[in-house]
Amino acid sequence: MAKGKVFIFFSAFFLFLVSPGLFPGHAFYIKAQEKTALVPIIIGNNFGKVYIRPKVKPLNEIKMKNIVRQKLDFSCGSATVATIFKYYLGLDVTEEQVINGLFKVGNVKKIIKRKGFSLLDIKKLAVALGYKVAGYKVDLKELASLNKPAIVSINLGNYKHFVIFKGVKNGRVFLSDPSRGNTVMSAGDFEKVWYKNIALVIFPKDEKAKFGISDEELNYIKSDFMRQSIYRQILPGYKTFSDF
Missing domain, CATH: 3.90.70.10 (Cysteine proteinases)
Incomplete structure (x- = not known):
């Protein structure tokens, strides 16, 4: 039961980090993803990091x-x-x-x-x-x-x-x-x-x-x-x- 609560907590925390709808202050990360082609984008802190690979045009x-x-x-x-x-x-x-x-x-x-x-x-x-x-x-x-x-x-x-x-x-x-x-x-x-x-x-x-x-x-x-x-x-x- 405790493991289930921990999983739910970290799932909610992940959405908190990457969702501009839940936290508008993070919207700039999405814009950076669209413009940056060479440098990977890292979101997170001591609790963990999320790597978003930028889009590159063929x-x-x-x-x-x-x-x-x-x-x-x-x-x-x-x-x-x-x-x-x-x-x-x-x-x-x-x-x-x-x-x-x-x-x-x-x-x-x-x-x-x-x-x-x-x-x-x-x-x-x-x-x-x-x-x-x-x-x-x-x-x-x-x-x-x-x-x-x-x-x-x-x-x-x-x-x-x-x-x-x-x-x-x-x-x-x-x-x-x-x-x-x-x-x-x-x-x-x-x-x-x-x-x-x-x-x-x-x-x-x-x-x-x-x-x-x-x-x-x-x-x-x-x-x-x-x-x-x-x-x-x-x-x-x-x-x-x-x-x-």
């Missing part, structure tokens, strides 16, 4: 944060557009919806023949949705000065691949890659693979844009068919955030 979730992942080999263009729409312009769309839209506004025969979408297709879709679009042929410094996310094409071996340029800091270029996630390259490496120094910017509807590249040029900047093997290629300087 690495893949961090790498793909604010990115619509491409689901098909040829869909890097549609995934970058979906990412811009969803996380920059606030238009909640899926990659599948963007693909359908690109087929509706683009030349279906040309899309099938080249096995990918062009910047012109992307421009047409954005304009059809009421956005202003500008194409630029600039150097890296000028691209960074736009202070806007821009869709650019980079060379991966013999293939071209669409990514989103986010900015430059301390000599490093930050990109959103629909297949590899948030990535970073040195400025020098980016300039080597950036195709023809052309970038496409889709502006919010309340901003003005000045278009500087012809439709013919945008049509030429297309994404080639991406084989699965291309994802296994490693380019010097092309790294994910987890490599640092």
